[in-house]
Amino acid sequence: MTIADAEPDGAWQVLAFGCFGRDAMIFALRSLINRCIQHGSLTLVLPGGEQLTTGDGSGLPLIIRLKDTRAILELLLNPELALGELYMDGRLIVSGGSIYDFLDLLGRNMPGLVPPQIGRWRHAIRTGIDRWKRVNSEKIARRNVHYHYDIDDRIYSLFLDRDRQYSCAYFESEHQNLEQAQIAKKRHIAAKLLVPTGASVLDIGSGWGGLALYLADFYSAHVTGLTLSPQQLKMAERRADEKGLKPRVHFCLQDYRALSDTFDRIVSVGMFEHVGLRSYETFFKVISRSLKPDGIALLHSIGRLDGQSATNPWIAKYIFPGGHMPSLAEVLPAVENSGLIVTDIEILRLHYADTLAAWRNRFLSHRADAAAVLGERFCRMWEFYLAGSEVGFRYGGLMVFQMQLTRKIDAIPNTRNYIAEEESRLRQLEQAAAKHEAVMQLVHSR
Known part of the structure; x- marks a missing residue:
């Protein structure tokens, strides 16, 4: 099964419905939304026509309609899961704005996006038991990757940039578009890696190959890219062939735990979120043994600003099963136990x-195409x-960290000036490469 096949399971809620009276549920729902929304304007229209209004009347007047009575119970018992399920099943309708406007309203009113009342208790319990979840074995890791990344390949082309960078871009200014910001992200990472010409590089979680091809192109690096997605592997290999970089880039369907070689540089972008909390020690020990004594590694991952927290249950069920967004306090002990040295964190x-805002706008502009493919x-x-996810990064305590790691304390310059200097050099190379590509396209078009 993949993400496109996900179905909600709510049989237990049908049984629970008989234990509650409708008036009591409406009273509880009114209390819930009044606690969730103090600023803004929200009207909740129930299946029987009742209207529950909350907020101070400011901002966009949003209207939420629930299409069946059972939705009330689902929201009361597990709002973090039910909200997404009701929307995707068409049982919760937003008018006067979009689903983003509604989630933005919640984000501006709810610290950490944790609902009050029973929702806060459920969140605390999930966070408490999160560290005891089973280890993401190689089999489970492959299944989780297949679930999200091996859906119809056309979907990702509808909202990602041309290079298919499916991770946080780096916006050097507010005037940059997504394409420019994703190139800036690769440039920023490459600068921190201090890649020598012809170096051996390992890319853990290489996706569709964009970063590996960038390093092979601008540093003549010999790059090994690891992925667990057959679809990503197929496209990455094709792209390497089209760019004439196949002799220097090798993509393979392999778990990071099976590594036996050593490398001058190791990079991992947007993969660590899938490792799982109980596998952090293993992950960094693999990095340590796979990195040459004077090597440099760079980890780019989603994390949390507000301490340990369980993954949102809707995200865990429908989008990223097995995923965990760690606080630095959860990551650093595993790094220290591996013998690696943290030389920079941004x-x-x-x-x-x-x-995510750019991705969402692109997806919405191609929504009809996506519906034709997957419904x-x-x-x-x-x-x-x-x-x-966008609201989570604006209000819910999510962030991205870039952690630079070495085995030797003097492997990195004492100041960070080298990053800007290398970015400037790469920017000139990119401009020259873009001009050359434009000329070649003009020649071939004649």
């Missing part, structure tokens, strides 16, 4: 929110995913 706060329910699910 926190990218709102870059992913801006990336309306998938489109509502994907829209909720992109909107909810």
Whole structure:
């Protein structure tokens, strides 16, 4: 099964409905929304026609309609899960704005996006038991990757940039578009890696191959890219062939735990979120043994600003099963136990929110194409995913960190000036490469 096949399971809720009176549920729902929304304007229209209004009347007057009575119970018992399920099933309708406007309203009113009352208790319990979840074995990891990344390949072309960078972009200015910001992200990472010409590089979670091809192109690096997605592997290999980089880039379908070689540089972008909390020690020990003594590694991952927290249950069920967004306090002990040295940490706060906004706008502009491929329910699910994730980075304590790691304390210059200097050099090379490509396209078009 993949993400496109996900179905809600709510049989237990049908049984629970008989234990509650309708008036009591409406009273509880009124209390819930009044606690959730103090600023803004929200009207909740129930199946029987009752209207529950909350907020101070400011801002966009949003209207939420619930299409069946059972939805009330689902929202009361597990709002973090039910909200997304109701929207993707068409049982919760937003008018006066979009689902993003509604989630943005919640984000501006709810610290950490944790609902009050029973929702806060459920969240605390999930966070408490999160560290005891089973280890993401190689089999489970492959299944989780297949679930999200091996849906119809056309979907990702509808909202990602041309290079298919499916991770946080780096917006150097507010005037940059998504294409420019994703190139800036690769440039920023490459600068931190200090890649020598012809170096051996390992890319853990290489996706569709964009970063590996960038390093092979601009540094003549010999890059090994690991992925667990057959679809990503197929496209990455084709792209390497088209760019004439196949002799220097090798993509393979392999788990990071099976590594036996050593490399001058190791990079991992947007993969660590899938490792799982109980596998952090293993992950960094693999990095340590696979990195040459004078090597440099760079980890780019989603994290949390507000301490340990369980993954949102809707995201865990429908989007990224087995995923965990760690706080630095959860990551650093595993790094220290591996013998690696943290030489630099950069926190990218709102870059992913801006990336997700660009993805959401692109997806919505191609929504009809997506519906033709995977249906309306998938489109509502994907829209909720992109909107909810953006709100999470704006209000819910999410961020992205870039952690630079070495085995030797003197492997990195004493100041960070080298990053800007290398970015400037790469920018000139990119411009020259773009001009050359434009000339070649003009020649071939004649």
